Amino acid sequence: MEEELPDQASLELRFHPLMQGSPLEFGTTYTLPNGETFEPRVFKFYCGQLSGQNARQLKQSTGDAYFLADAATPATMNIKTRIAAGTYQSFQFLLGVDSARNVSGVQSGALDPYKGMFWTWNSGYIFAKLEGRSPDATTPNNLVEYHIGGFRVPFNAAQTIRLQVADGAPLQLKAGQTIILDIDVELEKWFTGNYPLSIAANGVCMTPGELAWNISRNFSGLFTVTQSRVEE
Amino acid sequence: MKSVYYCTLFLLLFALMQWGISCTKNDDDKGKLQSIEFPKPAGWPDPVYDFASNPLTKEGVALGKKLFFDGRLSKDGNFPCVSCHQPFAAFATYEHDLSHGFNDQFTTRNAPGLFNLAWHSNFHHDGGITHLDLQPLAPITAPNEMAETIENVLNKLNADADYQKEFAKVFGSPEITTATMTKALSQYMLMLVSSNSKYDQVKRGQAQFDVNQEAGYKIFQEKKCNSCHAEPLFTNLEFMSNGLPLNPAFNDVGRMRITGSKADSLKFKVPSLRNIALTFPYMHDGRFWNLEDVYQHYNQTIPLSSVERSLLTEFLKTLTDEKMISDPFLTQ
Known part of the structure; x- marks a missing residue:
């Protein structure tokens, strides 16, 4: 156990996956902005290297380096770690896994390869998974499978996600307190943004490379902080 | 006076050594291990494997060998690592262009001989695997090879009291994890040094x-x-x-x-x-x-x-x- 430092506070990210403004339900068919339909069944992503912007300094969190958020297990969508006390106007996390951890052997904890977020034949982590079905998919059984990852340049799909505190006013976090960010994760934005994604054209992405990287460029649009507060 | 000085120095050193020993993780479970120095042949380049992260021991190599020969790493028990990497073929598949895997399937590539792996920083014919410790996960999970999941392999191994005892001895914890299983396999494979032709x-x-x-x-x-x-x-x-x-x-x-x-x-x-x-x-x-x-x-x-x-x-x-x-x- 790490020692509790005197100036330590806590940071909690509460991810709320949504589709069309309502809490995501697996097994429900949704209409995407481009008119295609999609029934999601799996949504997971790595959230790592949390840090906060404190004045001009970036403060790294001191808890676990990586967490695996899985929409099927709501408890994993609340991520709690420790961070130095101070005044924060924004936070950030890596949606993905840094390249060093992709090449330095077998990792443990959230990054243990048995969790199924690892390509064994082409060493590297799957940073985010979105799976389901769609009548628009041209695949067998209409499967839609997006396994997004890849650490190799130029198609490194790990994306830094910035989280501005709600209202933009910096929050003061004292030792022992917890700052809680409620974050909407609008899953339809997986398909919109920098790279408009069509299920009919690209219903499957299972390897690192240009397509995975392009899809990852949409990720920053998924996350919006709706509320931020400090609790004792 | 001088002898008192040396005596104190000796005691201090002894105390330091004790402290060092008690600082190693899970020293209660970890048995006494015989460390092995990697047999780097004279005049060869330095190996790239990071031995500091996985120090070789006689017990660790023996455990890795047991895993390498154990069919339970495959779905139906028939495909241990050694089924395609046969010692008498320098750990390739003898006389086979492609190897056989689960459910009468062929592999899609020729099994390479396994030796001098400590000098490789990537594995497979396409170099897709970035670390020796990660290598076994590919054949274990390939549907046309060992066809198993990592989780199932760990469950099978953890159900075996002998394995738990051996892992406790080598790695300090009886619980077999992806990391300790693959480290044991690496210890064995690293010792396949071909330098006596x-x-x-x-x-x-x-x-x-x-x-x-x-x-x-x-x-x-x-x-x-x-x-x-x-x-x-x-x-x-x-x-x-x-x-x-x-x-x-x-x-x-x-x-x-x-x-x-x-x-x-x-x-x-x-x-x-x-x-x-x-x-x-x-x-x-x-x-x-x-x-x-x-x-x-x-x-x-x-x-x-x-x-x-x-x-x-x-x-x-x-x-x-x-x-x-x-x-x-x-x-x-």
Whole structure:
């Protein structure tokens, strides 16, 4: 156990996956902005290297380096770690896994390869998974499978996600307190943004490379902080 | 006075050593281990494997060997690592272009011999695997090979009290994890060092080539085979295209499959020529049955007369390491 430092506070990210403004339900068919339909069944992503912007300094969190958020297990969508006390106007996390951890052997904890977020034949982590079905998919059984990852340049799909505190006013976090960010994760934005994604054209992405990287460029649009507060 | 000084110094050192020992993790579970120094042959380059992260011990190597020979790492119990990596074939699959996996399936590539792995920083013919510890996860989970999940393998191993005892001894915790299982396997595979062929003995001044072997070695050097098959590993560990056309049965583009770069199309990792007499058929898909086929393929770029071919073959046979393939500590 790490020692509790005197100036330590806590940071909690509460991810709320949504589709069309309502809490995501697996097994429900949704209409995407481009008119295609999609029934999601799996949504997971790595959230790592949390840090906060404190004045001009970036403060790294001191808890676990990586967490695996899985929409099927709501408890994993609340991520709690420790961070130095101070005044924060924004936070950030890596949606993905840094390249060093992709090449330095077998990792443990959230990054243990048995969790199924690892390509064994082409060493590297799957940073985010979105799976389901769609009548628009041209695949067998209409499967839609997006396994997004890849650490190799130029198609490194790990994306830094910035989280501005709600209202933009910096929050003061004292030792022992917890700052809680409620974050909407609008899953339809997986398909919109920098790279408009069509299920009919690209219903499957299972390897690192240009397509995975392009899809990852949409990720920053998924996350919006709706509320931020400090609790004792 | 002086003796008091030394006495104090000794006690201090002793106390420090005790402190060092008690600081190692889970020292209660960890038994007394016999450490092994990696047998790096004299004059060879430094290995790239990080031994500090996985210190070799006699017990760790033995545990890795047990795993390597254990069918429970596969879905139906029939496909231990050793089923495709046979000791008598220098840990390739003897006389097989492709190997057999779960449910009567073929692999899509020729199983390479396993030796001198401590010098490799990537694995597979396309180099897709970035660390030796990660390598076993690929065949374990490939549906046409061992066809199992990592989770199931760990469950099967953890249900075995003997394994738990051995893992506790080697790694300090009875719980078998992905990391400890693969570290044990690496310890075993790292010890497969091939450096005792006749060629090596000649290099060490312990033996002499006969005239044919000597002439073959000269051809090997003059025809610049060693520009790719560089001594002492007999590979430069790089990805090269040797002009083989795409095999339409697999459409295997090699290194490009990993990098996505067209410049890497049909490039495969240069295989070592060590133990080449045991590792036929040749090439990444085993398309050439014997050396004659290989010489024929290279006839465009490196033409050899039939006499030169025979002499070169005599030299290549001196690269067989009988000692490694029959070492009881590694093979039984």
